[in-house]
Amino acid sequence: MLATIVLGAAQSPWGVASVAIAGHLVATSPAILGGAFLANYISEKLVGYLGGVLFLVFDVATLFGVF
Structure with a gap:
């Protein structure tokens, strides 16, 4: 989501929104x-x-640190 916000600020917001929705x-x-x-x-x-x-x-x- 942060990458989408940054891309929307740097590129065309409509293009970023369209690609984000498609993705x-x-x-x-x-x-x-x-x-x-x-x-x-x-x-x-x-x-x-x-x-x-x-x-x-x-x-x-x-809890047991497996992950």
């Missing part, structure tokens, strides 16, 4: 499409549980 679209499209695909096979409840478990795993790993 965000390209970066998030696979996640949106993948999520829509997985929604057919996995329930929201299971995703919530998996997300919670992964959060706790990364929390404990960080």
Whole structure:
């Protein structure tokens, strides 16, 4: 985000905004499409549980200095 602000100040703000929006679209499209695909096979409840478990795993790993 900081790079976008700096580029917007140094270059054309409309060009920077257009490229930033296009880049965000390209970066998030696979996640949106993948999520829509997985929604057919996995329930929201299971995703919530998996997300919670992964959060706790990364929390404990960080606590013990793994990362």
